Amino acid sequence: MSTWVGAIIETAGxxxxxxxxxxxxxxGSTQEIPKYVLIDFEVGFDLDASVRLAEAMSRDLEVMAIGFVVQTSAxxxxVHAFNKGAAIRRLVYSRDNDGWVQMEGTPQPWERAYxxxxxxxxxxxxxxRWPDMLWDEMSEQDIARYEAARRVGEASSVMDLMHPSSTAPMRRVCESFDVRPDRPLGRWKKRSFLSRLFARGG
Structure with a gap:
């Protein structure tokens, strides 16, 4: 999977x-309403669709929601998290831009899994198995720093060591919310002008 765009939405039942x-x-592919729902995206070039949806549904439902984009080829x-429509956490990593280009907000509980x-x-x-966030070659001092951070589940002090390069971190986040990464319960696709017009009128 070279590009994965999704959102994890709290349903509040x-x-x-x-x-x-x-x-x-x-x-939706079901009428069931579990505690959290994973939504997959048919986005084309609209990679921000998951972030917009997470923000909108977080606001409308007054819940927590996460929109994410993963491109493994680059x-x-x-990862953008919202609570009641307000942004609470933004993490953006780009290998070609020297790593973490955006880290805003307060660390969240799900980041331990990420x-x-x-x-x-x-x-x-x-x-x-070597941790997927780490480079293969590390000094003993950096390994000790990583292990200390891992024990408390808080990565802020070792962000310089963290280099996501696969879907594994977001798969772990999905699993931490008890949603299956390979079985989203909803799918988003860009609506036509008419469908947007009718939705506005409804």
Whole structure:
């Protein structure tokens, strides 16, 4: 997967969740309303669609929502979190722009899953998987810094070591919200002018 655009939306158990989602161009594949829903995007070149949807649904439902974009071919990650329509966290990484180009807001609980793979290890034991956020070659001092941050689940002090290059970090975030990365319950696609007009009139 070279590009993955999605949004994780808190539903608050609202019976009108899918009605509100439809007004924003989301087709649901179920009528069930779990605690969180993953929405996939048919975006073309509109990579900001997930961020706009997360902000709008966070505002309309008065909930937390995350919009994200991952481009593995260029090592680009953008993660934008909202609460009741207000931006609370923005993380943007670009390999071609020397790493983290935007870090705004307060670190959120889900970032533990994003930055730290608890099934990976920095030890040299045979069979251990190396953490996907780290370069292969690191000094002992940097490994010690990383391990200290991992123990408390807070990456702010080691952002210089963090280099997302795959979908794995966002897959872990999905799993932390108990949503399956490979089974989104909704799909967004850009609406035609007429459908937007009717939605506005409704």
């Amino acid at each position: 609202r019976a009108d969740f899918w009605d509100i989602a439809r007004k924003h161009g989301v087709d 090592d680009v990650h953008g 930055f730290f793979d608890e099934r990976a290890s920095t030890t040299s034991d045979e069979g251990n």
